Amino acid sequence: ELLINLHSIPENFPVQDLDLLKEVVDYIDKNFLNAIDNKKISEMIGYHPNYLGRIFKQYMNMSIHQYILSLRLGEAKRLILGSNLSFREISEKSGFCDLAYFSAYFKKKTGMSPSQYRQYHINII
Numbered sequence: 001e002l003l004i005n006l007h008s009i010p011e012n013f014p015v016q017d018l019d020l021l022k023e024v025v026d027y028i029d030k031n032f033l034n035a036i037d038n039k040k041i042s043e044m045i046g047y048h049p050n051y052l053g054r055i056f057k058q059y060m061n062m063s064i065h066q067y068i069l070s071l072r073l074g075e076a077k078r079l080i081l082g083s084n085l086s087f088r089e090i091s092e093k094s095g096f097c098d099l100a101y102f103s104a105y106f107k108k109k110t111g112m113s114p115s116q117y118r119q120y121h122i123n124i125i
């Protein structure tokens with residue numbers, strides 16, 4: 001999805017903004033399991049949080065927070081299907097600090113609870 005978004009950036013997109021976007025995405029991809037947010041990323045990059053958030057959303061079609069959550073959700077799915085870890089452990093290892101939030105977010109995005117997701121995929125195999 002990221003590659004599609006980066007390839008759809010208009011040619012007149014300022015090079016410094018493209019460099020900024022690539023740097024931010026690279027940082028998030030490497031650190032999404034840790035506690036990160038717009039403010040922390042902005043401080044690291046040296047841009048105002050509002051500017052960074054606007055550029056990110058404009059060209060990624062999602063907020064920085066949504067992007068981080070999508071990476072965490074992907075990691076949670078991988079752990080659910082590839083391990084026998086408890087859902088509490090999965091929520092922690094995928095960057096969610098709260099089991100209830102993790103479960104609610106997972107269900108909102110997949111239409112299934114984490115346990116239903118695991119059971120559904122076990123039954124398919």
